[in-house]
Amino acid sequence: MPKAYVFTRYGGPETEAFVDVDRPSPGPGQLLVAVHAAGVNPVDWKQRTGYRRPGESDERAFPVVFGNEVSGVVEEIGDGVEGFAVGDVVFGIALAGGYTEYTLVPAAVAAHKPAELSHPVAATLPVAASTAYDGVRQLDLPSGATLLVTGAGGGVGAAAVQIARAFGLRVVGVASEGKKDFVESLGADHVASGPGWAERARASAPDAVYDLVGGQVLAEAAELLTDRTKLITAGAPEEDVRRLGGARVARARNAAVLEEVARLVLKGDLDPHITETFPLDRAGDALRTVEEGHARGKTVIGVTR
Structure with missing residues (x-):
């Protein structure tokens, strides 16, 4: 069996x-x-x-x-x-x-x-990379805009950083100090997580936040935005992010997204x-x-x- x-x-x-x-x-x-x-x-x-x-x-x-x-x-x-x-x-x-x-x-x-x-x-690809792709597409940021990703060193976070970079975005990645080299290798500016992280990130003036942590990190990330409709999370319940003016990542869950993330891997845009x-x-x-x-x-x- x-x-x-x-x-x-x-x-x-x-x-x-x-x-x-x-x-x-x-x-x-x-x-x-x-x-x-x-x-x-x-x-x-x-x-x-x-x-x-x-x-x-x-x-x-x-x-x-x-x-x-x-x-x-x-x-x-x-x-x-x-x-x-x-x-x-x-x-x-x-x-x-x-x-x-x-x-x-x-x-x-x-x-x-x-x-x-x-x-x-x-x-x-079906969960982590596709979640990252869906979120970046949902934010619909213009080329050159700045996206802040919390939890940038994990599976979804690393994919979100790379996909956002492929879409022409500047990315700020929040992760532990031990993941600094890894996050920077993905093409993001690193901000160390932990107490005071939001103040360290404030100078980057993000246009949007893709949260993958939730809790207090999500609440602090929301304070960095003037437009809370550009706050999305895959790391917190919907009621938590809606209370802050943002939204959950809307998952497409279809073959077209799977094919697109596979194409990004084949192009070398996503590892x-x-x-x-x-x-x-x-x-x-x-x-x-x-x-x-x-x-x-x-x-x-x-x-x-």
């Missing part, structure tokens, strides 16, 4: 386990994908704590397989699927979790993987900066790397076949 890394109830790392699962069968509009690589994101561990994305309300049936983005090969197709066939190499958003050997991917949020992209690189790759049997270690804030760029789980 296929192996999967799951959480068995809401809580902390003590709820995590490897289990044997049935190989899923694709329903209408779905692809069964043999997973070759899965991206690791903060939302993965947040879902273990009970976090719901905006619009999600259904109670989860435990155990729940971790993971939201994958790259792999189509094994079966469900009714009504067009544009895909068994044997196609694809990447997309996992419906049934990604830290496993087989998962379901809705055809609407899957795209054909370019041959030039490896499975690990493709697996970093996911995969810094660590773990085998599936070390999925817990991969998740700890991200949950404890040690990740710089992207962490990936590889599934040996």
Whole structure:
């Protein structure tokens, strides 16, 4: 039976386990994908704590397989699927979790993987890079404008910096002092996070803020803007950012965005900066790397076949 890394109830790392699962069968509009690589994101561990994305309300049936983005090969197709066939190499958003050997991917949020992209690189694009892309497009800033990105050293933040630079924006990246060289290598001006960060960033006079941290950092970032409609977050609940006059990132979640971020990688405008790759049997270690804030760029789980 296929192996999967799951959480068995809401809580902390003590709820995590490897289990044997049935190989899923694709329903209408779905692809069964043999997973070759899965991206690791903060939302993965947040879902273990009970976090719901905006619009999600259904109670989860435990155990729940971790993971939201994958790259792999189509094994079966469900009714009504067009544009895909068994044997196609694809990447997309996992419906049934990604830290496993087989998962379901809705055809609407899957795209054909370019041959030039490896499975690990493709697996970093559906959530992190696509969230970054959606946010930068949502802000719709003119070339030459200044965008401040909080959490610039993480997976979404690093992608947001690079995509914004590709769109002709000046970028200020807020991250720890230990990530200074990394953030500057992406093309951003670095501002050290921690107490007093907002005052250090004020001189950059940002036209917009893309927040990936939330909490007090989001509140302090809002004070740097005269136009709060240019405040967006993927790191805080919608009610928090709306109270400050901003908005959540509006996720497109479609094949067109997947294809666009893949194109940016192929052009050399976007490098996911995969810094660590773990085998599936070390999925817990991969998740700890991200949950404890040690990740710089992207962490990936590889599934040996």
